[in-house]
Amino acid sequence: MKTLFPIAPAGNAKRSRAGWTLVEMLVALFCGMIILASLTAVTVFASRSYLAIANYRDLDNNSRNALDVMSRDIRSMAVVTSYSSSAISLSNIDGSTVTFSWNPAATTFTRTYTPAGGTATTSTLLTNCTILVFQVYSQVPTNSFQFPSTDSNPSETKLIDVSWRCARSILGGAETNSESVQTAKIVIRNHS
Amino acid sequence: MKLRLISEPLSVLAAKAGAPHLAQRAFTLVEAMCSAAIAAIVLLALFSGLNSGFTLTQMERENLRATQIALARMEGLRLYLWSSNQLFNPQMLPNTFTDYYYPSGIGGFSSNTVYTGSVTIANVTLKPSASYSTNMQQVIVKVGWQDAFYGRTNYHTRTFNTYVARWGIQNYIFVQQ
Numbered sequence: 433m434k435t436l437f438p439i440a441p442a443g444n445a446k447r448s449r450a451g452w453t454l455v456e457m458l459v460a461l462f463c464g465m466i467i468l469a470s471l472t473a474v475t476v477f478a479s480r481s482y483l484a485i486a487n488y489r490d491l492d493n494n495s496r497n498a499l500d501v502m503s504r505d506i507r508s509m510a511v512v513t514s515y516s517s518s519a520i521s522l523s524n525i526d527g528s529t530v531t532f533s534w535n536p537a538a539t540t541f542t543r544t545y546t547p548a549g550g551t552a553t554t555s556t557l558l559t560n561c562t563i564l565v566f567q568v569y570s571q572v573p574t575n576s577f578q579f580p581s582t583d584s585n586p587s588e589t590k591l592i593d594v595s596w597r598c599a600r601s602i603l604g605g606a607e608t609n610s611e612s613v614q615t616a617k618i619v620i621r622n623h624s
Numbered sequence: 625m626k627l628r629l630i631s632e633p634l635s636v637l638a639a640k641a642g643a644p645h646l647a648q649r650a651f652t653l654v655e656a657m658c659s660a661a662i663a664a665i666v667l668l669a670l671f672s673g674l675n676s677g678f679t680l681t682q683m684e685r686e687n688l689r690a691t692q693i694a695l696a697r698m699e700g701l702r703l704y705l706w707s708s709n710q711l712f713n714p715q716m717l718p719n720t721f722t723d724y725y726y727p728s729g730i731g732g733f734s735s736n737t738v739y740t741g742s743v744t745i746a747n748v749t750l751k752p753s754a755s756y757s758t759n760m761q762q763v764i765v766k767v768g769w770q771d772a773f774y775g776r777t778n779y780h781t782r783t784f785n786t787y788v789a790r791w792g793i794q795n796y797i798f799v800q801q
Contacts, residue, residue: 474667474670478670481677485678573703573710575715576718576721577700577716577717579703591699591703596730597730612685614692615693615696615727616696619700619702619703
């Protein structure tokens, strides 16, 4: 067997005290750096991947929960009392009210429920909500599955369309791998 | 490479330190190549595993959007009256439609999966037969899309089925007859 870089001539009496040459040291350092760099790259990539998938699972969980809560509330309500593209308020026959509101600065989406004659409770349904849009429509369909908008007279609303997108960025990178997009149409089913 | 058993006292080994066999041992080319190959296989497996996980997640997200799109169609259908002007009018309830991964309200993103959908309204055959079956219609909403994972074009579809009753919820909601 021969080594690539003979340390000392074979049979040299001072063999046991020989060190590494500069070239050997440089080559070893270079190899070590390459190995460390690739290990770091793999670790960062793997961490990002797991974080992205965990984030997505979390965001999707919240989105589904928010939609379930909204659907239950809106379906049982009677009339829309106020509307904007980021907030909507409804009231029921018994006087209870519910307001859903998106705060663009805080990127949160909240629900405020006030039972008849009771006190209001507010809960946060979504965080990291980068955009949310409400649209309201009346009951009679027109051409091609379109419904007339009731922006100017919200009390005529029977159909509420909501879309949102929640996203988080990972270690300052792109958000695309941990985002949750949700859309839904909800029909108000109660009437006075 | 020869393996050699060390069974001598350290002092003896030290005395033999000058011997070329022990002092100049290093990795052979075959050893180095084997270890490099193993490392390559391990890294490749790790990357492809992660990549596959991402692909599956992305496919599931598109799948989830498809259910949302089909469900929105179904929910809108609740407002349609049982009449030749609405439910049975293809102008009002088109047989085909198009939607996107990023809906119109929150658009502006680069890669946007296109969903093409169809709505079919058919007569109902009940088993055992029932006299009210003529007052029911079956509605089938089908959403299809395609993606390009794993180096090929994959086609996906999701189908929702429901029944619409002539004296159904839309009459309760609107009292407009």
